[in-house]
Amino acid sequence: INYKVEVKKNENSREILLPYRLLYNILREEFLILKKIFKNLFNKGFICVNNSLAVVLIFFIRKLGGGLQFYYNYWALNTIIRINRYPLLLIKEIFRIIVKAK
Template sequence: LFKNLKKSFIYLNLLSITLPVLFIKKFGGRFRFYINYYILNIIFIKDYYLFLLVKEILNNLKKIYYFTKINIISIFNNI
């Protein structure tokens, strides 16, 4: 921990909130890193879009020629 802090791979947290962090042992001996973002999600203000706004955004996307496909679930699980 201190070696990574000294190399600036990690840094000291100055936030006033704490999040539970778990290391779960996977089959094969490796560990998986889990963070419970429940408290952080309560603090953040959510953006709620009206149906008409979503419809307008989708209509604007029809005019775009290039799209980027991102597998959000896969990326989230690799964080």
């Protein structure tokens, strides 16, 4: 499924730019985990190569039993995206109502 993301526009009808920060150094262990995650998502078709300057905040938290947990935050990206679709969070409830309809 292809989905076009529409970016919000400012008062001059120009796309709002995403705030950005410089890249920072990560540990080799974190880099290898990140590389594995990206390869997996790319091979499944969930992400693709592009030239966007948009970024996603990622970070790692050490698990109690050892290892690292990967987290990502799309908050900054979500602030500039125009939402034109909404999820059906209560689909079971909707189906129940439809079945009872006459």
